Amino acid sequence: xxxxxxxxxxxxxxxxxxxxxxxxxxxxxxxxxxxxxxxxxxxxxxxxxxxxxxxxxxxxxxxxxxxxxxxxxxxxxxxxxxxxxxxxxxxxxxxxxxxxxxxxxxxxxxxxxxxxxxxxxxxxxxxxxxxxxxxxxxxxxxxxxxxxxxxxxxxxxxxxxxxxxxxxxxxxxxxxxxxxxxxxxxxxxxxxxxxxxxxxxxxxxxxxxxxxxxxxxxxxxxxxxxxxxxxxxxxxxxx
Amino acid sequence: xxxxxxxxxxxxxxxxxxxxxxxxxxxxxxxxxxxxxxxxxxxxxxxxxxxxxxxxxxxxxxxxxxxxxxxxxxxxxxxxxxxxxxxxxxxxxxxxxxxxxxxxxxxxxxxxxxxxxxxxxxxxxxxxxxxxxxxxxxxxxxxxxxxxxxxxxxxxxxxxxxxxxxxxxxxxxxxxxxxxxxxxxxxxxxxxxxxxxxxxxxxxxxxxxxxxxxxxxxxxxxxxxxxxxxxxxxxxxxx
DNA sequence: TTTGCTTTTATGTCAGACATAAAGCATTAT
DNA sequence: ATAATGCTTTATGTCTGACATAAAAGCAAA
Numbered sequence: 001x002x003x004x005x006x007x008x009x010x011x012x013x014x015x016x017x018x019x020x021x022x023x024x025x026x027x028x029x030x031x032x033x034x035x036x037x038x039x040x041x042x043x044x045x046x047x048x049x050x051x052x053x054x055x056x057x058x059x060x061x062x063x064x065x066x067x068x069x070x071x072x073x074x075x076x077x078x079x080x081x082x083x084x085x086x087x088x089x090x091x092x093x094x095x096x097x098x099x100x101x102x103x104x105x106x107x108x109x110x111x112x113x114x115x116x117x118x119x120x121x122x123x124x125x126x127x128x129x130x131x132x133x134x135x136x137x138x139x140x141x142x143x144x145x146x147x148x149x150x151x152x153x154x155x156x157x158x159x160x161x162x163x164x165x166x167x168x169x170x171x172x173x174x175x176x177x178x179x180x181x182x183x184x185x186x187x188x189x190x191x192x193x194x195x196x197x198x199x200x201x202x203x204x205x206x207x208x209x210x211x212x213x214x215x216x217x218x219x220x221x222x223x224x225x226x227x228x229x230x231x232x233x234x235x236x237x238x239x
Numbered sequence: 240x241x242x243x244x245x246x247x248x249x250x251x252x253x254x255x256x257x258x259x260x261x262x263x264x265x266x267x268x269x270x271x272x273x274x275x276x277x278x279x280x281x282x283x284x285x286x287x288x289x290x291x292x293x294x295x296x297x298x299x300x301x302x303x304x305x306x307x308x309x310x311x312x313x314x315x316x317x318x319x320x321x322x323x324x325x326x327x328x329x330x331x332x333x334x335x336x337x338x339x340x341x342x343x344x345x346x347x348x349x350x351x352x353x354x355x356x357x358x359x360x361x362x363x364x365x366x367x368x369x370x371x372x373x374x375x376x377x378x379x380x381x382x383x384x385x386x387x388x389x390x391x392x393x394x395x396x397x398x399x400x401x402x403x404x405x406x407x408x409x410x411x412x413x414x415x416x417x418x419x420x421x422x423x424x425x426x427x428x429x430x431x432x433x434x435x436x437x438x439x440x441x442x443x444x445x446x447x448x449x450x451x452x453x454x455x456x457x458x459x460x461x462x463x464x465x466x467x468x469x470x471x472x473x474x475x476x477x478x
Numbered sequence: 479t480t481t482g483c484t485t486t487t488a489t490g491t492c493a494g495a496c497a498t499a500a501a502g503c504a505t506t507a508t
Numbered sequence: 509a510t511a512a513t514g515c516t517t518t519a520t521g522t523c524t525g526a527c528a529t530a531a532a533a534g535c536a537a538a
């Protein structure tokens with residue numbers, strides 16, 4: 001019946017996407033600083049051995065992410081950093097690639113410490129049973145994969161995303177990519193030390209229990225505790 | 240010398256941008272629900288009386304904002320809501336247009352209550368003198384415009400953005416558009432009641448003083464107090 | 479029913495042309 | 509000398525038509 005079940009796979013990267021990523025990378029690296037003017041579209045097309053059409057589509061992407069702004073005759077300029085949508089999935093991935101990793105991890109963690117306790121408290125308050133069931137399901141998978149570091153990552157991420165969804169706040173959901181990037185950075189850093197993975201299952205359990213018990217303050221505290229643990233794991237990297 | 244000092248003005252909206260906004264609006268309104276397939280590019284071009292080129296550039300923008308995803312032969316589909324970059328400036332503006340206003344305002348305020356106290360604490364901690372001077376400058380303008388509601392908005396926004404910048408966290412800066420939208424929604428709502436504007440100048444002053452005094456916890460508390468005040472102003476709208 | 483081939487189709491890319499607005503320059507007027 | 513005016517240039521914006529490509533859908537054989 002369903003020969004191809006790949007409805008969810010990402011499409012292969014095509015020309016315009018490659019150009020977009022290279023230009024975005026150059027901008028993030030500071031090769032084209034804010035207020036500066038990019039090369040003209042024809043020049044870029046030559047540089048990337050592509051048509052002007054593809055270059056323009058790439059520029060449209062960057063424009064949508066707040067990196068650049070085009071004006072007739074004046075050319076395409078890099079916008080101030082404050083306008084960059086740094087929480088965008090693609091930009092986060094680029095930023096991690098470029099480094100430095102440590103400030104990336106600590107800055108993202110600081111954001112997580114601001115957002116996730118509030119989301120957990122909201123989830124405990126909001127009591128969306130279906131959404132809470134998703135959290136519980138993710139937790140069950142985490143328990144099952146306690147000793148397998150690789151298999152643990154995926155349900156861990158789903159656990160945190162499910163809490164955002166359960167918050168009932170339509171904007172909280174937008175932080176999924178941020179958490180994903182934060183986890184990725186954390187893994188990168190902690191793998192360097194090959195230290196034993198912290199036993200975070202009980203900490204996650206406390207969060208789930210507090211949300212199920214409709215106890216916002218307990219949920220907030222439990223999430224704060226988990227993230228503090230993560231933070232100390234990162235900090236020892238810098239030392 | 241400088242006949243045209245309009246380096247900072249937004250370019251006039253052109254065809255592709257209009258198409259992008261109309262499609263994004265339709266998606267946000269649920270006219271094209273997640274997982275559904277948009278009309279083909281040629282059909283869209285006919286519908287908007289534009290060329291396929293313009294339609295494609297519009298779709299590229301939406302794709303960059305996480306709203307859609309294109310696959311060869313299969314068409315362009317709407318992505319799940321969790322992938323939407325709802326903190327994007329344009330999407331926030333659309334969301335406010337579409338309504339409902341009240342949940343927009345309360346959800347955004349909940350986010351502000353998570354982010355801004357943390358940003359204020361980080362700013363007090365980080366002690367970037369130049370950035371703190373920007374906060375102080377914005378505050379001075381707020382004081383000068385206390386009695387003029389219209390003139391007050393601009394320095395108020397700059398005050399909050401300057402705190403994000405002073406946090407020293409490269410990702411905190413990305414919330415400028417969110418705060419802007421939150422303020423705009425708050426103004427929309429509070430204007431309906433034409434109630435006397437709350438005297439928030441002293442509350443802002445407390446935040447500034449705490450940051451200058453390098454007292455993170457005081458800064459956090461002062462920001463929390465200000466936002467609680469805002470919250471009660473919004474709540475009375477719903478009642 | 480499954481497997482493998484073929485056709486169809488919607489997106490992806492290209493090339494060339496023209497439209498448009500605004501920056502830059504030269505000219506003129508004050 | 510400075511400021512207003514108009515012309516020219518130029519880079520982005522749009523349009524058209526064509527071809528490339530990958531993958532879904534359909535067909536046929538095993």
